[in-house]
Amino acid sequence: MRSIVLLFIVFLFPGLSGHAQTRHNRGLEKFIRERASPFLKGILDNPDTYRYQLIYTRIDRNRANQPRFRSQYLRVDANEYFNPASMVKLPVAILALEKLSPLKKYGINRNSTMLTDSSCCRQTQVLADTSAADGKPSIAHYIKKIFIVSDNDAYNRLYEFVGQETINRRLQEMGYRHSRITRRFVPMNEEENRHTNAIRFLDAEGKLIFHQPAAYNPKPFDFSKKILIGNVHYDRNDSLIHRPMDFTTHNNMPLDHLRQILQSVLFPNSVASDKRFRIDEDDREFLRSCMQQLPSESSSPVYDTTEFFNSYTKFFFFRDGKQPIPASIRSYNKSGWSYGFLTEVAYIVDKEKGVEFILSGVIYVNSDGVLNDDKYEYEGVGYRYFREIGEMVYQYESGRKRKSRDFRIFALN
Structure with a gap:
């Protein structure tokens, strides 16, 4: 209980640190380090090697079911390139x-x-x-x-x-x-x-x-x-x-841009009007449906679930070890992997527990420094990083007191 109260205080008074371009909340780093395994601490201690960035967006709803979003940042810098x-x-x-x-x-x-x-x-x-x-x-x-x-x-x-x-x-x-x-x-x-x-x-x-x-x-x-x-x-x-x-002419999308784009589709009223896409509610609902659909649930196209298992694109929580996804949990997400970079933005919701939050992260896992050789540490390092962060935040969110756990996730957004 003490740690939950402490984190609540930290979220109210986040304390940004770092140089001008970097958004970094000391409170979020403290929260993660207190719960991190030795493996995860090894990543946190080597930012130049792993080039990790993380955004944890907490969602609080009032009694009228209206959500409020507050994001915390770990080494988030639009000027630090990662291949999207x-x-x-x-x-x-x-x-x-x-x-x-x-x-x-x-x-x-x-x-x-x-x-x-x-x-x-x-x-x-x-x-x-x-x-x-x-x-x-x-x-x-x-x-x-x-x-x-x-x-x-x-x-x-x-x-x-x-x-x-x-x-x-x-x-x-x-x-x-x-x-x-x-x-x-x-x-x-x-x-x-x-x-x-x-x-x-x-x-x-x-x-x-x-x-x-x-x-x-x-x-x-x-x-x-x-x-x-x-x-x-x-x-x-x-x-x-x-x-x-040389990635000078390659695609580029900073992590916080990706988070805002995901949030704008799922919860358009939570972002400024100029950041909303010009799509109607029917198309928006179609996007939401596609974002959370699993390969085993698709009838057109049909996928070989041996190759495309249900957690194939679900990095937070599930991709590491091909974890089964409980029926009550849905991840509305997009993930990407290339050149040793793993990236995901995901709105994760457990409808049974009334839990919801957004996680956005990137990590670079290429210990030999060789690019384009398809020899990256996705397995064992990258996916494990996403799993441990996802489990950590989910456990915290599951124990956090809310005004209401009986919510309709896209109502009054």
Whole structure:
């Protein structure tokens, strides 16, 4: 009880520390260290090695069920680069629904057949065909694949539809000035990624109802800050290059931007109006459903749950050791992994216990300093880090006194 009271005081008087760019609450660090295993303390003691960042967002509801959000930070710095990997799929999936909204007047909806032409980049047409092999190609189908198993081809198709210019213009308009999405997940250079292919939408009879022409993004990016990671790396030809890997032109999304994007979809009224996506409640509910759906629950597409087990994309709590997920707990999340970086933002709720909170985290697990060799410590270090943090916060939240534990999670948001 004493520790719970102490943490409550810390949350009221958080005490930020660190240099100007870093958001770091000493109280959160104290809370974690008091409960950390020797393994976790070893990570906390080596920030330069593990490059970890963590945001713990506590949610309190009043008696009218209205939520209030308060975030605490551990080494969160928008200027400390990590490769976001599949995390960029989160805003692109939402922006696809946003861009679809004005097209509904043509009779198009998220389930309409969407075909990607090869008008600029022949390679992407091949990927479009394979991505749709397990179901009708549509925005809804691609979004489901993005959230259930983090499918790369599905992301590429939505990148084509939204377009590089629109993606980045909207991120800037919404205040995510440190974020940029510059590339698909296929081997292309910066100039090729500026081009996007033509898109066709078909009706139920296969007739063309809308054609979107190929596009090109002429807007420049600010690549003035050099970003180098690691000691050596393998290039696309599997040649060992004896210098750090250059991420200067890669995708970039700071952790707090990702947290805000997740929160804005789940609880739009909790963020400023300029940070809300222009989607209706039906599309928002569809996104929520996809975010928490497990591979075993999906009927289209159907997944081999030996490969895509239920905790495949659920890092906090469950991915380490392929932990079973209790029926009462749902994780509305997006995760990503690449180049030794593991990242996740997750709204976790236990409906039986009335527990809810948001966790956002990143860690770098690449002890040999070699990039692009697929030899990272995801197992044993990365996933264990997420599990221990998730379990720690869940245990605290389960014992914390609330005004009400009988809540409707997205009501009055």
